[in-house]
Amino acid sequence: MDFENGIGSDPEIQKAMQDELKRQREGLEMIPSENFTSMAVLEAMGSILTNKYSEGYPGKRYYGGNQYIDVIEKAAQERAKKLFGVPYANVQPYSGSPANLAIYLAVCKPGDTIMGMNLTDGGHLTHGWKTSETGMMFNSIPYHVKADGLIDVEEARKLAAEHKPKLIWIGATAYTRPLPFKEFAEIAEQCGAYLVADISHVSGLVVAGAHESPVNYVHIIMTTTHKTLRGPRGAMIMVTEKGMKKDPELGEKVDKVIFPGMQGGPHNHTTAGIAVALKEAATPQFKAYGNQIVKNSRALAEQLKKNGIKLVTDGTDNHMVLIDLTPFGKGLGVFVQDALDQAGITVNKNTIPKEPASAFYPSGIRLGTPALTTRGMKEPEMREVGDLISQVIQETMKILPNKVLPDDKEARQAAIRAFKEQLPSNAKFKELKARVLVLCNRFPLYPKL
Numbered sequence: 001m002d003f004e005n006g007i008g009s010d011p012e013i014q015k016a017m018q019d020e021l022k023r024q025r026e027g028l029e030m031i032p033s034e035n036f037t038s039m040a041v042l043e044a045m046g047s048i049l050t051n052k053y054s055e056g057y058p059g060k061r062y063y064g065g066n067q068y069i070d071v072i073e074k075a076a077q078e079r080a081k082k083l084f085g086v087p088y089a090n091v092q093p094y095s096g097s098p099a100n101l102a103i104y105l106a107v108c109k110p111g112d113t114i115m116g117m118n119l120t121d122g123g124h125l126t127h128g129w130k131t132s133e134t135g136m137m138f139n140s141i142p143y144h145v146k147a148d149g150l151i152d153v154e155e156a157r158k159l160a161a162e163h164k165p166k167l168i169w170i171g172a173t174a175y176t177r178p179l180p181f182k183e184f185a186e187i188a189e190q191c192g193a194y195l196v197a198d199i200s201h202v203s204g205l206v207v208a209g210a211h212e213s214p215v216n217y218v219h220i221i222m223t224t225t226h227k228t229l230r231g232p233r234g235a236m237i238m239v240t241e242k243g244m245k246k247d248p249e250l251g252e253k254v255d256k257v258i259f260p261g262m263q264g265g266p267h268n269h270t271t272a273g274i275a276v277a278l279k280e281a282a283t284p285q286f287k288a289y290g291n292q293i294v295k296n297s298r299a300l301a302e303q304l305k306k307n308g309i310k311l312v313t314d315g316t317d318n319h320m321v322l323i324d325l326t327p328f329g330k331g332l333g334v335f336v337q338d339a340l341d342q343a344g345i346t347v348n349k350n351t352i353p354k355e356p357a358s359a360f361y362p363s364g365i366r367l368g369t370p371a372l373t374t375r376g377m378k379e380p381e382m383r384e385v386g387d388l389i390s391q392v393i394q395e396t397m398k399i400l401p402n403k404v405l406p407d408d409k410e411a412r413q414a415a416i417r418a419f420k421e422q423l424p425s426n427a428k429f430k431e432l433k434a435r436v437l438v439l440c441n442r443f444p445l446y447p448k449l
């Protein structure tokens with residue numbers, strides 16, 4: 001064994017990596033928070049930059065030998081500032097969740113009141129959900145969506161006036177319409193709160209001009225870098241001009257919370273990957289890419305509707321489509337997710353507005369087009385994908401004996417197990433999987449690997 005010759009020295013891990021590459025190539029990746037990075041980003045990630053310690057910030061490091069790391073981190077900061085039109089950017093957060101915690105700690109004290117979109121309405125765990133540390137450390141007042149699936153701005157206005165939160169989040173993980181930045185800016189203004197846009201899901205669309213930018217409305221912007229933005233796993237915290245006006249020290253406060261407050265050495269290989277992704281995101285090709293994501297998602301939504309599938313908000317304006325399975329029964333997301341998996345389509349089950357089942361066994365399916373768009377697929381392929389998904393749902397409903405997920409835990413597990421066991425031998429799913437493979441092979445992924 002010679003580890004200096006590469007990953008071949010660890011056959012167990014090498015095999016799992018090769019299997020994962022094959023899985024990514026041969027399936028339709030439709031989890032809306034996932035994407036495929038460019039080869040340039042991959043190379044930055046798998047580089048010698050991982051060897052270096054760089055605690056601190058460019059020009060202010062605790063260790064020596066950081067002259068080249070400084071070049072990389074400064075480039076990432078400058079590119080982020082230019083791309084999003086902000087005066088300040090921190091590119092060191094290890095991921096989105098720690099970035100959000102850092103934002104809380106920069107502007108709040110434990111016990112302060114905060115407001116975010118309820119998790120089961122489409123918000124993120126870190127926006128104050130009860131099982132997240134953010135829901136335990138702060139007094140969390142969630143706002144919701146209305147029965148039509150749109151954010152209940154009036155409820156948020158009332159709650160903010162009553163509870164006077166210190167910080168308000170606008171951002172989502174399961175929402176198919178434009179985020180109402182302007183309305184939330186008024187709400188935050190009225191109670192003096194910091195308004196933070198968490199654009200993790202839509203930042204690539206924002207850059208492409210396919211979703212409005214929050215830059216003129218909010219004080220702070222957080223985005224993960226690995227979703228529609230197509231970078232490595234990581235995150236950035238940006239302070240807007242409006243944020244600097246509210247508190248001229250806001251940038252420094254964020255810097256101090258990230259380091260030394262929360263983190264140690266930045267992941268320099270990730271910082272390089274972020275810098276490369278931001279350069280890519282500034283190109284006309286990326287603008288076309290971001291707009292194509294939305295066109296694809298609209299084409300997918302239209303096809304599903306044509307096939308009689310019900311959608312939350314009846315359609316989409318972004319990269320995501322939410323299927324409402326309640327016309328078929330309650331809590332059926334788990335079955336459709338497993339069936340789609342069997343057919344080579346990767347998605348996740350999701351709650352729908354006014355979820356009639358539970359957060360663990362919800363009645364919806366969340367689909368996204370960013371990864372398929374990266375592979376080069378366009379509207380005709382989305383119509384085909386829409387038909388494939390519709391057929392999976394129809395077959396699932398045909399073979400499901402009971403259209404209600406049992407409440408009893410044992411009975412529920414048994415029902416899910418029994419359903420799963422029959423999937424591999426089902427002729428319809430075999431046929432659909434073969435069609436998925438043909439489609440995938442027409443759009444090669446990482447041909448150089």
Ligand SMILES: *Cc1c(COP(=O)(O)O)cnc(C)c1O
Nearest residue numbers: 095096097124172173198200201
């Ligand atoms: C993905 C996401 C996060 C968290 O990102 P991680 O990198 O998974 O920690 C936070 N907020 C929103 C809105 C997200 O979509």
